[in-house]
Amino acid sequence: MAKRTFALNVNGGSYEVFVEPNKCLHDTIREDIGFTGTKEGCGTGDCGACTVWVDGAPVTSCLVIVGEAEGTAITTIEGLAKDGTLHPVQQAFVEHHGMQCGYCIPGMIMSSAALLRDNPHPSDDEVRHAIAGNLCRCTGYTKIVEAIQSAAKA
Amino acid sequence: MHRFDYYTPSTVAEAVDLLRSKGAGGKIFAGGTDLMPAMKERGRHPKYVVSLKNITDLKGISFDAASGLRLKAGTKMSAIHQNATVQQHYPVIVQGAKLIGSLQTQNLATIGGNVCNAAPSADAVPALVVLDATATVQGPGGTRSLPITEVFKGPGQVSLAADELMTEIQVPAPLPRSAGYYLRHVPRKELDIAIAGVGVYVQLDEAKQTFTHARICLCAVAPTPLRATGAEAALLGQPATADTIAKAATAAAADARPISDQRGSADFRRLLVNALTVKTLTAALDMIRAGR
Numbered sequence: 001m002a003k004r005t006f007a008l009n010v011n012g013g014s015y016e017v018f019v020e021p022n023k024c025l026h027d028t029i030r031e032d033i034g035f036t037g038t039k040e041g042c043g044t045g046d047c048g049a050c051t052v053w054v055d056g057a058p059v060t061s062c063l064v065i066v067g068e069a070e071g072t073a074i075t076t077i078e079g080l081a082k083d084g085t086l087h088p089v090q091q092a093f094v095e096h097h098g099m100q101c102g103y104c105i106p107g108m109i110m111s112s113a114a115l116l117r118d119n120p121h122p123s124d125d126e127v128r129h130a131i132a133g134n135l136c137r138c139t140g141y142t143k144i145v146e147a148i149q150s151a152a153k154a
Numbered sequence: 155m156h157r158f159d160y161y162t163p164s165t166v167a168e169a170v171d172l173l174r175s176k177g178a179g180g181k182i183f184a185g186g187t188d189l190m191p192a193m194k195e196r197g198r199h200p201k202y203v204v205s206l207k208n209i210t211d212l213k214g215i216s217f218d219a220a221s222g223l224r225l226k227a228g229t230k231m232s233a234i235h236q237n238a239t240v241q242q243h244y245p246v247i248v249q250g251a252k253l254i255g256s257l258q259t260q261n262l263a264t265i266g267g268n269v270c271n272a273a274p275s276a277d278a279v280p281a282l283v284v285l286d287a288t289a290t291v292q293g294p295g296g297t298r299s300l301p302i303t304e305v306f307k308g309p310g311q312v313s314l315a316a317d318e319l320m321t322e323i324q325v326p327a328p329l330p331r332s333a334g335y336y337l338r339h340v341p342r343k344e345l346d347i348a349i350a351g352v353g354v355y356v357q358l359d360e361a362k363q364t365f366t367h368a369r370i371c372l373c374a375v376a377p378t379p380l381r382a383t384g385a386e387a388a389l390l391g392q393p394a395t396a397d398t399i400a401k402a403a404t405a406a407a408a409d410a411r412p413i414s415d416q417r418g419s420a421d422f423r424r425l426l427v428n429a430l431t432v433k434t435l436t437a438a439l440d441m442i443r444a445g446r
Binding site: 021022043045046051065067071 | 155160162191257259
């Protein structure tokens with residue numbers, strides 16, 4: 001099928017993209033709209049690096065074809081900071097150095113920010129469950145959990 | 155991913171008509187969590203994709219104390235396990251839905267998709283089997299209903315025609331003094347595929363001493379989700395004791411038809427079925443006796 005126009009709402013802005021219908025949301029967000037904060041790891045829904053919110057729910061954007069996202073409100077890592085101030089979870093990752101190479105962190109923050117929105121004071125087990133779909137190959141997760149719990153207490 | 159045509163019908167009838175008129179080589183796109191990896195990495199190349207996202211009639215959960223639960227086939231796993239009614243009346247459905255992939259997966263994957271993907275290891279299916287669920291499917295000739303067990307033909311194979319669409323799953327009202335439980339064995343804590351799983355649903359008599367109804371479904375130990383009929387017979391009419399449960403667990407291991415593969419040997423899977431049957435039946439009895 002030829003390219004066609006899809007209308008997307010990303011971080012509160014309206015965008016029209018002209019792409020093939022087999023393009024996934026992740027590639028569309030990065031290549032056609034220009035929000036490059038979202039990363040792709042595996043491309044098959046296993047690693048969580050590409051996690052964005054669709055209507056507030058974390059999903060792996062590599063498993064969403066572009067048309068499936070029409071009519072939804074998409075939030076990427078660029079949509080969390082407000083008026084130049086980092087989201088509390090972002091700030092906590094900075095302060096606690098909850099990262100090493102950093103590649104998984106945008107997805108990790110999307111999952112943990114959704115957790116704290118729905119469950120402001122989670123246990124460590126609840127934190128680890130919430131980020132179970134986000135693989136980090138550097139940190140061993142300890143600093144990440146500390147950062148999220150610090151944001152919960154802030 | 156190869157190119158495909160993409161359609162977004164807004165009614166079930168329109169979707170069925172597309173599947174009929176476009177012919178072979180199409181694929182229904184529900185949550186996409188199985189189809190997308192298959193299209194990206196496992197050589198699945200549909201000519202066209204029929205998306206269910208605009209069909210509002212495929213989403214929703216309703217419950218009636220007399221007739222039971224209706225799950226529209228396009229309802230997402232997270233919507234099911236977060237639903238207070240499902241949590242209250244059908245905790246075994248919640249247990250299965252919470253085990254599917256990651257939270258991100260559960261926000262995309264649908265109950266109809268998990269059924270129609272027909273994985274022998276599908277975690278949402280044992281609960282539906284033990285609760286005697288039925289599925290409604292719609293095709294060009296109209297709608298029909300079939301027991302959920304009759305949907306499955308083999309790994310990835312279902313009895314639905316290519317132009318039929320699963321629209322709804324009905325679950326009967328819970329029996330008095332009954333409880334269900336599902337457990338699987340995985341080497342990791344999260345995001346894994348069952349090496350073996352066991353779902354049970356049992357009812358006790360008014361004195362809570364004797365099994366008066368028993369369903370057991372085995373997961374990942376046969377080409378399809380499998381009713382353990384030998385184990386069910388070992389429970390029915392028998393005293394609700396550890397001895398009866400041990401006999402049923404032995405029978406369940408005999409009912410299993412596992413293969414050996416990279417995730418576990420057939421012998422190991424039979425041992426798991428035995429152990430998980432004891433655990434799930436014991437947990438279900440505890441729930442009934444605690445009045446849930």
